[in-house]
Amino acid sequence: MTASGNCRPTPDGGGSQQNARKRPFAARMRYIYRMQYPEAFDELLFNSKKEFDAVAPKVQTAYCIHRLEAEVNNGGFHQFFLNSSGEYVRETLQALSAIGAVATHALLERAVAIGFPEGYPAEARQHQESLAVFDDVADALNPLDLAFFDYPEPLAELVNDYLAAKH
16 A cells, blocks of 8 residues: 555556456466566465465565565564464475575574464464464564564575575
C-alpha cells in the first residue's frame, strides 16, 4: 500500500498487489526470475506449500529469507512464527545455511528454542497452536529481535550472490 492507502502497482504493471495473487502462477514466476533480491520477492506469495515446492530451490531460498526479513522487521520473531511464514521455519533455516548467513541462522535457532519450548512441531501447519504464549516469550525474544535488526550479515548481498552462483 502507498501512503495514500492505495495498493501499489505490481512491478510488471499488473495492477494492485491483491491482483498479483490472481495472476497465473507461471506469470508470477516469470517476473521473479528477471529480478534480484529483495525487489522481485516483494510480490511473491505462495497460496500453498505445493506452489512453494514447485519452484526452483534458489527461489525457495530467497523467498524464505524475504519472509523472515519482512516478518521479523515488522513484528519480531514472534510475528514470523505466528504468521504463515511460521510454516517455513525448517526451510528458512536451510535457506540461511545455503546463503552462508551463520549468525542469522543462530538467531533463528535460538528464537525457535524460545518460541517452541517443546520443539518445533513435526507438522509445520501446527506452528500456531504450538507457539508459546506471547506473554511468556516476548521478553526472551526481544534481545533476538534487536540483534536481527542490527543485521549481523548483509542478507540481500548474500542472497544475490547465492542467486547468481551456478549450483
